[in-house]
Amino acid sequence: MSFRTGPAIRSDACDLTALISTFTGDGDHRRRLVLDASWPRRWSTTWLFDGGQVVWPVRDLESVPVLDSQPVRRFTWRARQRHRPGLEPMISTGRQHGFESLEERDLLRALDFLRAREVLPQPFRLDFEHTGGRAAHIPDFLALMPDGNWLFDVRPAALVRDEDARKFAATREVATAAGWHYTVVTGWRPHVVGVLDALSARRRPRKDLLGLHGELLDAVAEGPLRFGELVESTDWPELARAEAVHLLWHRRLGVDLGEPLGDRSPVWLAGQQPMIPSQGRRQ
Structure with a gap:
């Protein structure tokens, strides 16, 4: 039985940077910012608490009680608007989060998959100085992740203008x-959005009344199996499909997020170093 090298994007071990395309063209715009010794004192952030605005200079951001804040700008819904707002449920936070576009929804879904502890939309308004005057910007999300705080803007690459790049810088x-991470998400690696969408259908907590989780995990304990072979190895193949997807979402099983998900997709036990079978399990 022939084997090939491991997956491009391991669902059980990847981080966000493996899933997205990012904007890196704001470096030239940094030179147009007023970044003298006192800029952290002059640049300010405005937050909303209990309906009232509170201003913090950038130098004091570490003292902001971010979890108590509210969005500084509310979402709007109206007829004939160009964007697609909505609410995305997140298992990792236990509540729904607003988005203003399908691209933002995709990011929220990925953050849920990566176990965000909290996600704050439109967290603050930044007022800053550049060589042409002053400007303001409201980032899209502030996410509290296992590896620290991440600030996000979401903008398709084709829609980034010079004014946007200056704000991103x-x-x-x-x-x-x-001390936060910052990323401008401009797109996604091939197939990632589709696979995460498929896995998210079974992300809610489930009672394993038939013991299928144990059967599925035991089946790949010695090495990867294709998805179809994996579910067929259980006592209840029809029901095992949903349970296998649930385990994939919760990262107890692994799959390649860079390939379409189907019966021929190799699946392995989380944490293993998979060698992907070309035709099935090695004999």
């Missing part, structure tokens, strides 16, 4: 000063 400086 300013936001990157603020995130760095606060």
